[in-house]
Structure formats: structure tokens, C-alpha cells
Amino acid sequence: MSVPMERGPVAPVRLNPDVPQELERTMNKTLEKDRDVRHQSAADVRADLKRLKRETGSGVSPIKLGEGADVVI
DSSP: OOOOSSSSOOHHHHOOSHHHSHHHHHHHHHHOEEEEEOSSSSHHHHHHHHHHHHTTTTTEEEEEEETTTEOOO
């Protein structure tokens, strides 16, 4: 799905209503246009995802991305 640069990305929850709010927040921070606001490194993204996993329990939750792709957090 191509998104014109003038608009922001489609909200993850619009693509999949099961996306947890905190995961959506992390995804939006990763895609933020303002470099001072977005994650500064992959290590920052990893830390946020690890924190999210810890806060939501140790169980594995697959999140459907569409067309057979899954992300496990």
C-alpha cells in the first residue's frame, strides 16, 4: 500500500482492530517525521517492544499484518 508523503501512514488499528494501543504507539513513534520525536535507533525500538511484551504478559501474541505475515511480540 503506497501512501503519499503529504499524508501520514494509515493507523495500524484501521488495518487490524486487534493491534494493541501500545504497539500502535510504538509503530507511530517509529514512523514519526520529526527526527527528535521518533526512535533514534533500532535498539530504542527493541527496548519499547520488550517493554510492551513485559507489560502485556509473557505470552506470545501473533498480530496479523495481512497476506499471511505475522509479527510475534
